[in-house]
Amino acid sequence: MVIDFHTHTFPDSIAEKAVAHLSRVGHTAAFMDAKRDTLVQSMKENHIDISVVLPVATAPTQVSGINALSAKINGRDGVYYAGAVHPDCGNIDETLDFIKANGLFGIKLHPDYQGVHFDDVRYLRIMEAAAKRGLYIITHAGIDIAYRDHVHCTPDMVLHALDALGGIIDNKLILAHMGGYELPDEVLEKLCGKPVLMDTAAVLDLYPEKCAEIIRSHGAKRVLFATDSPWRSQKQFVELLCSLPLKEEEKENILHKNAESILFAN
Ligand SMILES: [Zn+2]
Numbered sequence: 001m002v003i004d005f006h007t008h009t010f011p012d013s014i015a016e017k018a019v020a021h022l023s024r025v026g027h028t029a030a031f032m033d034a035k036r037d038t039l040v041q042s043m044k045e046n047h048i049d050i051s052v053v054l055p056v057a058t059a060p061t062q063v064s065g066i067n068a069l070s071a072k073i074n075g076r077d078g079v080y081y082a083g084a085v086h087p088d089c090g091n092i093d094e095t096l097d098f099i100k101a102n103g104l105f106g107i108k109l110h111p112d113y114q115g116v117h118f119d120d121v122r123y124l125r126i127m128e129a130a131a132k133r134g135l136y137i138i139t140h141a142g143i144d145i146a147y148r149d150h151v152h153c154t155p156d157m158v159l160h161a162l163d164a165l166g167g168i169i170d171n172k173l174i175l176a177h178m179g180g181y182e183l184p185d186e187v188l189e190k191l192c193g194k195p196v197l198m199d200t201a202a203v204l205d206l207y208p209e210k211c212a213e214i215i216r217s218h219g220a221k222r223v224l225f226a227t228d229s230p231w232r233s234q235k236q237f238v239e240l241l242c243s244l245p246l247k248e249e250e251k252e253n254i255l256h257k258n259a260e261s262i263l264f265a266n
Helices: 012-026 036-046 060-073 092-101 121-132 155-164 184-190 208-218 234-243 248-263
Strands: 003-007 050-053 079-081 106-109 136-139 173-175 197-199
Touching: 003 248, 036 050, 036 079, 036 234, 050 248, 060 079, 060 092, 092 106, 092 121, 106 121, 121 136, 121 155, 155 173, 155 184, 184 208, 234 248
Parallel strands: 003 050, 050 079, 106 136, 136 173, 173 197
Antiparallel strands: none
16 A cells, blocks of 8 residues: 655646746646546555545645535545645634644644744644644655745754744644755754654655665654655656655655554545
8 A cells, every 4th residue: 555645636627827837936846637526546556555645735825715625626536635734824723723623634834934933923823733633744844846945844954843832733734845855964864763753755866875874763653655746756766765765664654654553534
């Protein structure tokens, strides 16, 4: 069984425009289009049983519409969704209650696209309220290729948030991109061993040896297989993960067991 814990899709009506825009600002080509049907097709071809889609709300007005749609189709064809929130939402409690009541496993934060630092007080309040409801929090971490000169989620900010919340989000926080995109040495130094999870999205192909080093140091029980599709290939990432010098049991944990305990906790 394989679970891809980090993918993106857009509604068919805006998928082409959204991918063209994101490719331009990030100077990256998409591996495939970002339509839901295309993701389901890729899953079938590559024996991925479940994909988790992480929608990002770039304005507070988008939140309720995104969540209503995600709640309606959550789990269909093996595609599960994280809830969307925005730091400037006026109704965080109501939004989180809706996400929880509809069986979504957690929320997605994107400090770069939402214009805040990870340890901003608005994010701290959202994370505290989410964790109290048993929701997971997954955030973009490290450099964002569209905003290279200003990192909004550094390992230091993660440490600060963990500390400021006094254990409330321990083991509920998932850091994308192995703890920090293009910052593997800082992750090794500061985040390995801390009570956070990490996903392999978009970095397994960039520095597989460093990923293996982080996994060994941090522990395979706290790492989730993820691609960042459509920006990366599910086929290539499964092959890469399988080729890492890890024990079979560690690979099983990363490929699906850890994710299962998050998605099907109840
Ligand atoms: Zn992503």
